Amino acid sequence: MAVGKKVSWILACAVLAILGALTALFLISRRPDGKTLDVKLLPDAGTLMSLSNVHQTATKNGRIQWELRASAARLLAGGKAMELDEPKVGFFTADGSEVTLKADRGRLNLETNDITVEGHVSIANSRYKLTTEQAAYRHRKRIIVCAQRVKIAGPGIRLKSAEMRYDLKANMAFFEGRIEGVLSEIPAI
Numbered sequence: 441m442a443v444g445k446k447v448s449w450i451l452a453c454a455v456l457a458i459l460g461a462l463t464a465l466f467l468i469s470r471r472p473d474g475k476t477l478d479v480k481l482l483p484d485a486g487t488l489m490s491l492s493n494v495h496q497t498a499t500k501n502g503r504i505q506w507e508l509r510a511s512a513a514r515l516l517a518g519g520k521a522m523e524l525d526e527p528k529v530g531f532f533t534a535d536g537s538e539v540t541l542k543a544d545r546g547r548l549n550l551e552t553n554d555i556t557v558e559g560h561v562s563i564a565n566s567r568y569k570l571t572t573e574q575a576a577y578r579h580r581k582r583i584i585v586c587a588q589r590v591k592i593a594g595p596g597i598r599l600k601s602a603e604m605r606y607d608l609k610a611n612m613a614f615f616e617g618r619i620e621g622v623l624s625e626i627p628a629i
Contacts, residue, residue, distance in 0.1 A: 489515040494524070498553050498579070505582070506531045508548065508555070522548045527557055529577070531584075533611040539565045541575065541584065553579035561586075563606065568594035570604065570613075582608040590615075598622045 494513040498505045510524040527546040531539045544559030555577040563570040563584060572590040577583070584606040592599045592613075602617020 486517045487514045596624045
């Protein structure tokens with residue numbers, strides 16, 4: 441076989457292999473519901489690994505302290521933190537109730553289990569919902585801290601405060617700074 445024909449043959453095989461790989465990637469990235477997945481061939485600089493549909497649980501003495509879910513996560517260089525997309529964290533209190541924190545994005549410190557979140561932050565339990573723009577969970581103390589303006593709403597209460605601290609051990613919220621609100625009695629039925 442002449443050298444020119446060998447080069448042509450190798451190029452044709454390479455083109456077919458690339459087209460085959462692109463077709464396979466397209467087919468793999470399609471979901472059954474017809475939506476496409478965001479597939480990254482190479483992670484961003486400073487990212488060791490990218491994951492989707494993340495689930496992590498923190499336990500102590502056999503009891504779940506919190507359970508985190510995120511639509512996507514990126515393990516950052518150094519392996520000590522993860523950036524989270526759409527994190528949702530369920531915190532469990534001593535009395536068995538759950539406090540749910542949701543946000544647009546967040547960061548999990550893998551050494552301390554501390555979590556910071558920002559963007560449309562909501563913190564809710566079975567009765568009350570708090571909204572703010574940033575919050576931080578301090579795992580060692582089991583508290584959620586909001587250093588920005590917060591709003592809380594629930595049956596018989598509408599409240600605004602400059603800052604808030606939610607103690608998960610005591611299942612109590614503490615408000616600081618300028619506090620405004622309306623408390624009303626809920627009629628018994």
